[in-house]
Amino acid sequence: MKKKDVINYINVFLFLLPALALFIFILIAPIFKSLYYSFFDWNGMTDMTFVGIDNYKELFTSKPIYFWKSLGNACLLAALSVFIQLPISLGFALILGRGIKGERPFLSIYFMPVLISTVVIGQLWLKIYNPDYGLLTVALQKMGFADLCKPWLGDERTALMCVFIPTLWQYVGYHMLLLYAGVKGVSPDIREAARIDGASESQVNRYIVIPSIKPILKVSVIFAVTGSLKSYDLIYVLTPSGGPKHCTEVPSTRLFEMLISRNRYGMGSAIAVVMIILCFAFALMISQAFKERDIYGK
């Protein structure tokens, strides 16, 4: 009995070994280093000065750090992602996963924006938002709404949404593909059986498909939320200095600003630590939420 346990654990260990080795060397060690650095005032090069939790204090209390604002924006993006982007992705996944004519070309096309470099997507949206000759401006002028035109990315009332829309749009295909894989995984027999029992398409989706792709749905929600908290690329391309009055800041742009632009390695590490904790907490909460629903739902 005991010997069997030992063998079992050895097997477990061996199965985990490659993943653990990668993980600990490349991901976990740096986290602890970041945690350590976050208690210092350090420019990344010269001597370090221990400052205790001063970095964290400044992070949460000093206005010029714009951390609360950036967190608020990230949460807004996460909410938009879960409640607008994911339903759209799910809708397309259900339609395509059901098996309609042109399924494959549509699937391929919808995924294309994900494959295209952020530089291109960013440049494209810059051309859309350009206040002089941008597509949006020209379209509004042609339709007779010239008054509505404004420097979209330069106006604090519009800049945030202008930055979020491409971010959300680009990854619809990403979530769609993930969910589509799940939808395709639902056995056609079950589907057929439900149809024979007289269930409509939407009923099949609601009572059979969606419950059975819950594990993948969970993955999607976690990606959407943690991805939003970490989002950086497009936001940086569209508003390199944080937008008018810092209205498009997200935690990653603040992290980058502290770490790279300001050489404040300690403060940057503190932001990283807070981001890691937040992402982890959200991921756990989402997992928990899906588990709760299991108990009642199944």
Add this chain to the structure above:
Amino acid sequence: MKRKLLSLLMTGAMVLSLAACGGGSTGSTGSTGSTGSTGSTGSTGSTTSEPSATADETIDTFSGELTMWCIATESDSNRHSYEAAIADMAEKYPNITLNWEAFENESYKTKIKAAVSANDMPDIFFTWSCAFLQDFVDAGRVYCLDDAYQAFKSELPESMLGNSTYDGHHYGVPLTMNIVGLFANMDLLAQVGYTEIPGTYDEFIACCDALKAAGIIPFGCAGKETWCVTEYLESVIEKSVGADALNDIFLGRATWNNADVAAAVDTFQSLVTNGYFDPNGIALSNDEVKNNFMDGKYAFYMNGTWNCADFAKNEAFFPKVRVGEFPVINADKAQLGQLIGGPSDTLAVAAGSAHPEVAAQYCFELGKLICHYGYLDGCGLPAWTPYGDTSSVNGLTQAVAEICGNATGYVLFGDTAMNADDARTYLDYVAMVYGCEVNGQEFIDGLTNDIR
């Protein structure tokens, strides 16, 4: 031919006599593959160089490889000057192989900082002077160039080393230098009856009013990249308070708490509120603004003189553009000839290099050549004393050279002069001024409090 002879004459190795120079280059064929100084001394066959070469390596006796990182990427206008300079060096020193890599500007900043942190730097690296290089120097990762400089004193004025001198020691080899120029589209100025860039501030404002009345936007400025706003703001401040006062503030010798600066900031803001700036500029990048300017959308564009090369390349636009100096606002404190800019592009040598002396000598000679070719290409003004035939330099760059010839004082770009953290705080406030969120008084109060 003349140029080659001159550079030969000026090399640090000249101390070893010209015979040693020749010996170095011929001897290298026999010494390939050998490491260090012993191999090359054995093969030079020149008795004069033997003792000193064993004492320490020189650029002539050394045989091996050096590495260099820079930002002269394929589409950078400096690319050609690097390639030409490196080719010349390879011809002159066949004993040395330079392995060089170019990286994109923004990502290079991250890369070099990470490399300094990990102490994993190339022998020679590109850097910006003042605060950017200072962090590396403070960390003890940069090789002191005082000794190597002695041989180049006559060609490289010590005044040009100011931005890369810390505690009296030199750590950088300046390449080209640039200033902020007031570029003007003369076609547009002609439409409102001006044939020259107005020389006094009152005339200048009258000109802006006339342009505005004619439906022409006077200034283009990229609000999305705050450094573009500083090109205007710093000129206005300097021409109000004088170069010395601004230098003192930028270099931390005086505080921001200066009523004249506040007044100057208000002056700048009045240019914004009077509608002289393109209102859409707030949402534009510099690339977009620059293209608008070349497209005839703005009468003036204040930006670095590195733009000369680009303007010169645009055949349709080049005949229309002129460059001038921003007029004096307060003649009691400021005067013409006080400019924003100075040598910032710099090469430095890593302290951890395996052959620092060789790298240092190489670095000076290479820097001189890059500077020379860069000037010929119109990429900027030479930090080194120009030599050879420079009549092929484009007219705009020559006009800039003339402005610099009359210069009485330089103030380096604020975000280069200040350390990274302060510079970002400063840029934040500049953006607020441009967005009219703070006035001059709030600007100086804020900076007095927030600069750490």
Add this chain to the structure above:
Amino acid sequence: MASDTRREHAVEKVGARKIIIYVILVLWALLNLFPVYWMFTFSLKTNEEIFGKNLIGLPWDWKWSNYASAWNTGHMPLYFLNSVVVSVCAIALVIISSMMATYAITRLEWRFSRHVNAFFMLGLTIPIHASIVPIYVTLKNMGLTNTYFALIFPYAAFSLAMGILICTGFMVEIPKELDEAARIDGCGPWKTFGVVILPLMKPAVATISIYSFLQCWNELMFANIFNSDGKYRTLPVGVQQLSGQYTTEWGPIGAALVIATFPMLIVYIFMSKKIQESFVVGAVKG
């Protein structure tokens, strides 16, 4: 009669719905195809056209020379090869290690499986920028900078959490009875893993490949910092190299981006067929 008309109504309704659905699908498709069209035309334009004169039209003068300059100056073939090597190795590493880890977590019975799973999920949360210097120092100490491994290991590590998440999603769907049956037949865990589980995980392989590929192919920050030798440069760094501090010609950058992206799009279109087939296989067997 009555039932006939009702059926007709129903057919009509279904027809109308179908049309609406197709209209939506096509509109969305156009919206997603536009960037591809735009990127292609932009790669053939001059700076003037790109900045305002000709935003979305076809190029006035098809500047194929942009491709020549991107191809000649940028060492694109080499960078392309490097990107392929790095991505493929990283993906292979992710697939192997995440499959094994997921098997241990979901199929083997031991006390801390849940904790270890949560531990791996930490990987989803780490912002890439914060780890640059620590990873750089680690890689340097192991002598891995300026090798393919400098990118393969970090890429694999950063995709691992996602790989495990996706694997878990697929693996819990496989009935436990199969393991039981295998055990009764005398298979140990390794044999069960190799013979029973792996063949059923094909759709997961496709999904993980795509997602890891996305992470690796466009990654810029690590690629730029960990390798300085041009021999190991990947495409995103190569493309970026086309923009300079003082001058930037956007046409050749567009061309380089097309060179970097189009082969991938084509591969994806072919692969998507394969993926779907494997989905169907998974569905039937599941």
